[in-house]
Amino acid sequence: MIPKRDKQRIGQRLLDGFREAGAVEVAPDLLLPAETLLDLYGEDIRARAYVTTDPIRGEVMLRPDFTVPVVQMHMSGGAEPARYCYLGEVFRKQDMGDTRPENPRDNEYLQCGFELFSREAGADAETFALFYHQLAGYDLTAETGDMGLLLDAVRGLPLPAARCDALLHHIWRPGRFQRLLDRFSAPPRSRDFAAGAVPWAGLRGEDEMAARIARLQSDGAEPALPAIWSDRLSRLFAVRDIAPLALERLTELATEVPAISEAVSRIADRFAHIARLGIDPATIIFDASHGRHNMEYYDGFTFSFLSRHADWPPVATGGRYDALMAVLGKGRAIPAVGGIIRPGLIAELEAGQ
């Protein structure tokens, strides 16, 4: 067991690194209003966060992550562009399955993070390079992805808007996404909505059902998506290699899927920028499906730094979350990218060396 004091010290050192990069330290509350977080993340967060009630403030949550409170802090009066850093604890319940794990993961741990709110094109590369340099020497593997690439590929499918929206909505849920894609790729199928004599009940309106039935009926008449498209998507989702080779594959795929051309050149620019910041792109993995298994949070560039310990969570994670900013910003959104390092895991790595 490494004393928390030692983990704190490593956190302070990482915080210094972020400060030197021009970030202003902020200290968000530990108890956060639950409503915003629940609305954003749904039941996933209720299962993982400690929720309690305050007689006046209602449901409150022990801070499950820093991003939302930092964004809210910025929205209520920060100047732009802005660089913030922070160090503190987050709390996550670890609900086990049928058997109790031998080494349960921490339910309380430190995060040291950096968030950059900026319209500059180089923000992704700047953030990634900052994390890369902070974590140099720990023998970690950097993996990256880009949700924008996948979202663009889906937007480019020859599908009516309703089908396209459904696929975009479920891109973070691979199983459901695949079922939808399979259904859209199958021949038209009409469904019977036999009228019954059952009285209407509940808050969902009869008009809402009528609208959905109309949508399903017009959808049922849609021709099947040609098989070549789901084949192209699965080849795109499977791209995983060191960045220069992955970029070659993506460039080839862009000749078949023109909708990703812009994203591919954006990714190429990003790696060129990262190279200019002194990092060899051949040391970075690009995985097109990286970021698909997270919460609906990152919608652009994503990154994580992994240790050799297969059962560990990533030592650091981050990415771009413009859509989250748009939701929380209520009209005055600014592009945002950021991430966190877990000082506790760095402490373990140092102790193991």
Place this chain on the structure above:
Amino acid sequence: MIRLGVPSKGRLMEQTFDWFAARGVRLSRAGSDREYAGRVEGADGVSLVLLSAGEIPRELAAGRIELGVTGTDLVREKLPGWASDLAEVAPMGFGHADLILAVPECWRDCEGLDDLASIARDFRAVHGFRLRIATKYHRLVRAWLAQHEVADYQLVDSQGATEGTVANQTAEAIADITSSGATLQANNLKILAGEPILRSQATLFANRAAMDGGMRKFLAQLGVAATDGI
């Protein structure tokens, strides 16, 4: 001494008594119907503890009873990591109930989980909040919906009269235990097609830590070999 926890009333208690009687062990209440002490005949070193069915999982896990009869649904909902502490010794063939998802019968466009996922997405866009599912089985329902990648919903707690929540507009769907489905029907609800969240039945559970010679002998007498790695 093996302390055997059995539901303290109703059909579940009677059927449990019958199950043990068929295996040569006579369980009975001591004294009047109102007394929660019990008697065991036909087995040595076993005492009977009558408890509320809902408390049996917790009592087993805490080691205050060594054997207990309760529904698999209660064990799985109430004891995270239950299999580390308890062994499922024998399904007893009664108390069958399924944990199911039900929606208003008037939803002609909702047959299975895929429809529910799509309706939940529409509902959130129209009403500005997530579709509410009333239940007391929070962990089981949440894990099931996560496994099937259903988003855009929220659970609301309902400890009783769950079938009424839809008519009262405090929920749009429910997840509850049902055996015949009659209550659902009476409340104009229908069960979603496909596998239920869980098929539950009365089951004899043992605390793994109590698996000694006396326990093995008693289980052998009941004709339930201690398998399941215990």
